[in-house]
Amino acid sequence: MCFGYLRRAALAGLLCLAATGAGARELLIGYLALADDARYDARQLEHRYQGQPGGRPLAGAEVALDEADFGAQAQGLALRLVAVEADAADGLAAALDALRAQGAHFVLVDLPAAPLAALAAATRGRDVTLINVSAAADALRGAQCQAHLLHTLPSEAMAADALAQYLVSRKWRRVLALVGPTPADRARMDAFAAAAKRFGLKLAAERPFRLSNDPRERELGNIALLSAGEDYDAVYVADSDGEFARDAQYRTVLPRPVVGSAGLVAEAWHWAWERNGAPQLESRFRRHAQRPMTGTDWAAWVAVKAVVEAALRAPADAAAMDAWLRGPDAVIDGFKGARLSFRPWDGQLRQPVFLAHGNGVAAAAPIDGFLHPVNALDTLGPDRPESACRP
Incomplete structure (x- = not known):
């Protein structure tokens, strides 16, 4: 096993399968990111808002590689991780072209939704597979989907469906929605509105909020005013940044639970999470990264685990690995208590979604009683007939 980290390099992090002397094979696992990704700004990270990254997901990939190393070596497979940060989004496609010239096929990608969509479109039809570990945008699984793009992080729709199932199970059916001003806030709200319709919730009202120093907009940041004048069982907050949502709890006019972004x-x-070997994984991650594991860390961890498993199960070449990952025989243990696999219609990893508060997990969706004719995990996110993905 080998870890490597590069910056401003011609090659941007790769995952390829190659023969390495005396019948041994080498699996080089790469991680591609942007140097100035605002999601990992130090000032943002120090707030530790709920549902936000705790740091670069590279740490999760490193832990997964370390876990897999012993078993891989026993089967003649040497593992290596190479990571790079590109200086700007306009250099990502060229970096991938350089990777392909060196034989790269699989690439773990830690990018915001917009540059990831552009990168996926630019590499359409080429001999490369991208694995999205940090962008939850539904469009990447829908209208912007690509045949060579897989996703290990749950989508906004999956998160919204998980919350809606829980609210229905608790009989909290009337929901007041507070939505922020950014496109990401709007997309999150749209996902929840679709989930509410799907599972029979009623939106009591949808009200915009805005954090501003302008006295004329002060009322738009006042939670007491925003939550007045309606009857509701819960308050849903769509706040992709997390700053407004943090202060929503215990400040609503009615004493109701806050869900969504806080x-x-x-x-x-x-x-x-205390089941399915999760405490042991959490302990290993904390020793390595010196912080708790978050959703994007887990997504990078399970992405590496899935590709290493594919290399062991279908070692012939990258095409065989690809076929195994996307096929019906792929089963991945994500330490969540369910058999995980990739959906063939949009490349999304099926998985349970945790419904968590500050110090615990209230439930894991799909919630008992929400059934599906094939796989209960497909009650989270668009099912095959509902998918807008047409790669």
Whole structure:
């Protein structure tokens, strides 16, 4: 096993399968990111808002590689991780072209939704597979989907469906929605509105909020005013940044639970999950990264685990690995208590979603009683007939 980290390099992090002397094979696992990704700004990270990254997900990939190393070596497979940060989004496609020239096929990608969509479109039809570990945007699984793009982080729709199922199970059917001013806030709200319709919730009202120093907009940041004048069982907050949502709890006019971007949050991972070997994984991650594991860390961890498993199960070449990952025989243990696999219609990893608060996990969706004719995990996010993905 080998870890490597590069910056401003011609090659941007790769995952390829190659023969390495005396019948041994080498699996080089790469991680591609942007140097100035605002999601990992130090000032943003120090707030530790619920549902936000705790740091670069590279740490999750490193832990997964370390875990897989012993078993891989026993089967003659040497593992290596190479990571790079590109200086700007306009250099990503060229970096991938250089990777392909060196034989790269699989690339873990830690990018915001817009540059990831552009990169996926630019590499359409080429001999490369991208694995999205940090962008939850539904469009990447829908209208902007690509045949060579997989996703290990749950989508906004999956998170919204998980919350909606829980609210229905608790009989909290009337929901007041507070939505922020950014496109990401709007997309999150749209996902929840669709989930509410799907599972029979009623939106009592939808009200905009805005954090501003302008006295004329002061009322738009006042939670007491925003939550007055309606009857509701819960308050849903769509706040992709997390600053407004943090203060929503215990400040609503009616004493009601806050869900969405604070309070009860749908997450890919939470440090307090105590089943399925999760405490052991959390402990290993904390020793390595010196912080709790978050959803994006888990997404990078499971992405590496899935590709290493593919290399062991279908070692012939990258095409065989690809076929195994996307096929019906792929089963991945994500330490969540369910058999995980990639959906063939949009490349999304099926998985449970945790409904977590600050110090614990209230439930794991799909919630008992929400059934599906094939796989209950497909009650989270668009099912095959509903998918807008046409790669």
